Amino acid sequence: MITDRITSFLGVAPLLLLVAVGLSIMLIDAFSKDRSGLALTTAMSLFAAAAISGAIAVRGDLVAPAQITRYLAVDQLGLFFDVVICAGAGLSALLAGGYLKEHGLERGEFYVLLIFTAFGAMVLARAVDLLSIFLGLETMSLGAYALVAYRRTSARAVEGAVKYFLLGSFAAAILLFGSALLYGATGHTDLAGIRDAVGSGAADPVLTILALVMILVSLAFKVGAVPFHMWVPDSYEGAVTPVTTFMSVAVKAAAFAVLVRVLAGAFGDEVSMDLFTGWTPVIVILAVVTMAWGNLAALAQSSVKRMLAYSSVAHAGYVLVGLAATYELGPTAVSAVLYYVAAYTVSNVLAFGSLVLMGSKGKEAVSYEDLAGAGRRHPAAAAPFVVGVLSLLGMPPTAGFFGKYYVFSAAVQAGMTWLAVLGVLASAVGAYYYLKVIVYLFMREPAEDAPIAVPMRSYYVAAALLLSGYYVLRMGVTPGRYLDFAISAATTFLG
Amino acid sequence: MTGAGATLFVVTAIFAIIGALITVAARRPLRAAMGLLVHIVSLAGMFLTLNAHLLAALQLLVYAGAIVVLFVFVIMLIGPEAETGPIEGRLVSRSTAGALTLAVFLVVATSVGGFDAAWIAVDADFGTVEGLGLAIYRNALVPFELISITLLVAIIGAIAIARSPTE
Structure with a gap:
C-alpha cells in the first residue's frame, strides 16, 4: 500500500520536510524578488518540523526503513534534539527576519543556509555511524562557516569566519583520523558494532583510547569547551547576531547529542570504563576548566555580545558536568544534560534576541555602554533582556534554574559533590556579569555625546522574544512535562 | 598477500610517505602540490594491492587528475614564487606539538604493528564496478544522499560569500 510506504518514513519526516523546504526556498528565491515572507516561511517550517518531531515522540511512531536506521537513529533522543534544534533555528530565523531587514542585509541564501545547517545539526544528533557523524558535522559546519561570513563587508565577520573555518577544518580532520x-581498532563504523567490539575485548585498547581522544577533541571543539574554545568569541562576535544565536544553541546542541551518543552510548559499558580509568576524569577536567575560564573571561568583556559568547562557553561547562555523571548515574544524568540543553536554548535565544531588539538601523547595541539607561527609556524592550540573563544566571522561576539544578544534583548523586560546588561557585561569578547588564539597563545614564541605540520595531523579533520568554518561564514554573520528555529520551536511549 | 602484491605495497607505501612528507615540508607551494601528486598516485597503487581496481582508477582520475590540477591552478593564480615564512611560534608550543606528534606516531605504529586481525573473505564482485555500485547505491544510500546535501550547502555557502556585496 502506498500509505504504508509513506508512513514507513515517518521517523525521518522532520529531516525530509526541512530538505523539501530548503530546496523550495532556493527555487522561489531564484524567481521572485519579494523576500518579505522568507523569514516567516523558514521559521514556520522549522517550528513545523519541531512539532512533527514532538508528535512522533508522543505517539511513538518510531519507524523508518533499516537502510536509514543503520546510519540515522530514529529514537526518542534524536527526536528530542530535533525539537531543540528546530526550535532554536526557528527562533533564530524570526530574529533574522527583523535584524536583516533593519540592517539592510536580507538575502535569500541566508534562510536556505540556516535550514540546511539545521538539517546538518539534526543529522549529527541522530548519527549512529562514524560516516553519518562526519557527514552531519560537515554539513552543519560548512553552513555555519558561510553564515558567520554572511556580512562579508565587515572585517570582524571575515576574521571570525576564517578562524572558525581553519580551526573547524582541523577539528574535522582530527575527527576523521x-x-x-x-x-x-574495532572493525566497525557503526556505534553499536563498536560498542560490541570494545565490550567483548576484541578491540585494540590503546588504539581505541587514542581514537576516542581524537573524537573527543573534535567534539569538544564543536561545543566550545576550553581549551578548544579559541574560535568562539571571535566568530560569535563577528557573525550577525541571529547567526550567533543559532550557533550558540543549535550547533552546540547537536555536538552535545553526538557526545552523549558516543560516550554514554558506544563507550558507556564497564569494559570501556576500565580502559585506564575511563572517560569520566577527562570530561570532569574539561568541565572544570571550561566553567572556570568561560566565567572569568566573560567578566573582563566590555562587549555584551562577546560576554554572551564567553557565557556560552561557560554553559558548555555546566552541560559537561552532567555528562561527567552519566556513567555513574545513567538515564538521570543524561536527562539532566538534555533538559539543560533545552533550557539553555530558550534562555540564550531570549538574551541574544533582546540584544538584537536593542539596536536599530545605523546603531547596533553591542557594548554595555550602548545599553546604558535603555531600560528606563524603553522598559518593554528591556524586560525580555532581564528575564533572559536571569535565566542564564539560573534564578528561579526560570528555565535556567531547573537546568542547573538537575545537572548539579546529578553530579552530587554521582558522588562528585565537589564538582557541583565548583559549578555553583562558577555560576556565582557569572552573576556579576549577568547582573551588570541589568545595572546598565536601569541604573546608568549614557555618556553625553555617545550615540544612543534605539530599540527596533519588528513583529518578527517581538514574536521570537515572546515565544522564547514564554518557554523560559514555562520551563521554569512547570518543568515536569519537558523533563518527562528528556527522561523518556534518556531511558529509551540507555535502556 | 602474494609476493608481488607485498612488493607493490612496500614500494607504494614508501613513495606515499615520501610524498606526504614533501607535501607538508616543502616551502614552495608548487613542490608541495607535486608531493601531493606523488602521494596520491602511490595511494592508487595501494588500492591495487587491495583488489580495488575501480577505486584506483577513480583515485587517479579525480584526485591526481582534477584536484591536483585545481591546486596547481590556484597556486599559479596566486604566484608560484610565494614562499611561506619561517615557522612562527615559541619553542614551548613547537616542542609540545612535536612531542605529541611523536607520541601519536609511536602509539599508532606499535599498536597497528602488534595488531593481529583476522582476514575477512570478500565477495567475488569486490572492487568491481558492480560491487562498488551496490555498496554505494544500496548499502550506503543514506550517506550518499547526505553527501549531496553537504555539497549543496558548500555551493550555496561559497556563492553567498563570493557574491558581490552591492546586490
Whole structure:
C-alpha cells in the first residue's frame, strides 16, 4: 500500500520536510524578488518540523526503513534534539527576519543556509555511524562557516569566519583520523558494532583510547569547551547576531547529542570504563576548566555580545558536568544534560534576541555602554533582556534554574559533590556579569555625546522574544512535562 | 598477500610517505602540490594491492587528475614564487606539538604493528564496478544522499560569500 510506504518514513519526516523546504526556498528565491515572507516561511517550517518531531515522540511512531536506521537513529533522543534544534533555528530565523531587514542585509541564501545547517545539526544528533557523524558535522559546519561570513563587508565577520573555518577544518580532520583509528581498532563504523567490539575485548585498547581522544577533541571543539574554545568569541562576535544565536544553541546542541551518543552510548559499558580509568576524569577536567575560564573571561568583556559568547562557553561547562555523571548515574544524568540543553536554548535565544531588539538601523547595541539607561527609556524592550540573563544566571522561576539544578544534583548523586560546588561557585561569578547588564539597563545614564541605540520595531523579533520568554518561564514554573520528555529520551536511549 | 602484491605495497607505501612528507615540508607551494601528486598516485597503487581496481582508477582520475590540477591552478593564480615564512611560534608550543606528534606516531605504529586481525573473505564482485555500485547505491544510500546535501550547502555557502556585496 502506498500509505504504508509513506508512513514507513515517518521517523525521518522532520529531516525530509526541512530538505523539501530548503530546496523550495532556493527555487522561489531564484524567481521572485519579494523576500518579505522568507523569514516567516523558514521559521514556520522549522517550528513545523519541531512539532512533527514532538508528535512522533508522543505517539511513538518510531519507524523508518533499516537502510536509514543503520546510519540515522530514529529514537526518542534524536527526536528530542530535533525539537531543540528546530526550535532554536526557528527562533533564530524570526530574529533574522527583523535584524536583516533593519540592517539592510536580507538575502535569500541566508534562510536556505540556516535550514540546511539545521538539517546538518539534526543529522549529527541522530548519527549512529562514524560516516553519518562526519557527514552531519560537515554539513552543519560548512553552513555555519558561510553564515558567520554572511556580512562579508565587515572585517570582524571575515576574521571570525576564517578562524572558525581553519580551526573547524582541523577539528574535522582530527575527527576523521580518530574515526579511521577506531575502525582499525574495532572493525566497525557503526556505534553499536563498536560498542560490541570494545565490550567483548576484541578491540585494540590503546588504539581505541587514542581514537576516542581524537573524537573527543573534535567534539569538544564543536561545543566550545576550553581549551578548544579559541574560535568562539571571535566568530560569535563577528557573525550577525541571529547567526550567533543559532550557533550558540543549535550547533552546540547537536555536538552535545553526538557526545552523549558516543560516550554514554558506544563507550558507556564497564569494559570501556576500565580502559585506564575511563572517560569520566577527562570530561570532569574539561568541565572544570571550561566553567572556570568561560566565567572569568566573560567578566573582563566590555562587549555584551562577546560576554554572551564567553557565557556560552561557560554553559558548555555546566552541560559537561552532567555528562561527567552519566556513567555513574545513567538515564538521570543524561536527562539532566538534555533538559539543560533545552533550557539553555530558550534562555540564550531570549538574551541574544533582546540584544538584537536593542539596536536599530545605523546603531547596533553591542557594548554595555550602548545599553546604558535603555531600560528606563524603553522598559518593554528591556524586560525580555532581564528575564533572559536571569535565566542564564539560573534564578528561579526560570528555565535556567531547573537546568542547573538537575545537572548539579546529578553530579552530587554521582558522588562528585565537589564538582557541583565548583559549578555553583562558577555560576556565582557569572552573576556579576549577568547582573551588570541589568545595572546598565536601569541604573546608568549614557555618556553625553555617545550615540544612543534605539530599540527596533519588528513583529518578527517581538514574536521570537515572546515565544522564547514564554518557554523560559514555562520551563521554569512547570518543568515536569519537558523533563518527562528528556527522561523518556534518556531511558529509551540507555535502556 | 602474494609476493608481488607485498612488493607493490612496500614500494607504494614508501613513495606515499615520501610524498606526504614533501607535501607538508616543502616551502614552495608548487613542490608541495607535486608531493601531493606523488602521494596520491602511490595511494592508487595501494588500492591495487587491495583488489580495488575501480577505486584506483577513480583515485587517479579525480584526485591526481582534477584536484591536483585545481591546486596547481590556484597556486599559479596566486604566484608560484610565494614562499611561506619561517615557522612562527615559541619553542614551548613547537616542542609540545612535536612531542605529541611523536607520541601519536609511536602509539599508532606499535599498536597497528602488534595488531593481529583476522582476514575477512570478500565477495567475488569486490572492487568491481558492480560491487562498488551496490555498496554505494544500496548499502550506503543514506550517506550518499547526505553527501549531496553537504555539497549543496558548500555551493550555496561559497556563492553567498563570493557574491558581490552591492546586490
